[in-house]
Amino acid sequence: MEKLYDDKWDNPRYVAAVARNRRANAATGRRNRWIASDERAQEVIDFLDAYTHQDGFLGKMSQAVSEWGELTEKQYAAVIKIIDDRKAQAAE
Numbered sequence: 001m002e003k004l005y006d007d008k009w010d011n012p013r014y015v016a017a018v019a020r021n022r023r024a025n026a027a028t029g030r031r032n033r034w035i036a037s038d039e040r041a042q043e044v045i046d047f048l049d050a051y052t053h054q055d056g057f058l059g060k061m062s063q064a065v066s067e068w069g070e071l072t073e074k075q076y077a078a079v080i081k082i083i084d085d086r087k088a089q090a091a092e
Contacts, residue, residue: 023067030069044071044079058082 005011035041048065051058061079064071071079 027067027069031065032069034070040080041070043083044076047083048079 008014031045035045045065048058048062051062052066053059054062058079061071061075064075070076
């Protein structure tokens with residue numbers, strides 16, 4: 001049987017759900033601003049989507065975009081280099 005709480009804010013599951021929704025909304029807003037301000041942001045997001053649920057560097061970068069809505073400058077530079085290197089290899 002589920003425990004009854006005097007106030008919804010006393011329920012840890014409710015508080016966790018609200019916090020999770022706040023983070024998701026903030027990440028979506030940051031991602032939208034990032035896409036609007038950087039011409040290669042959508043390319044990076046599309047590239048990293050293939051690495052969702054994988055371990056390793058690109059998996060962690062995909063998770064960072066999902067959680068935070070963007071990458072740090074160094075993370076972004078590293079992913080762009082990987083994308084550019086793969087494009088160069090494919091052209092050869």
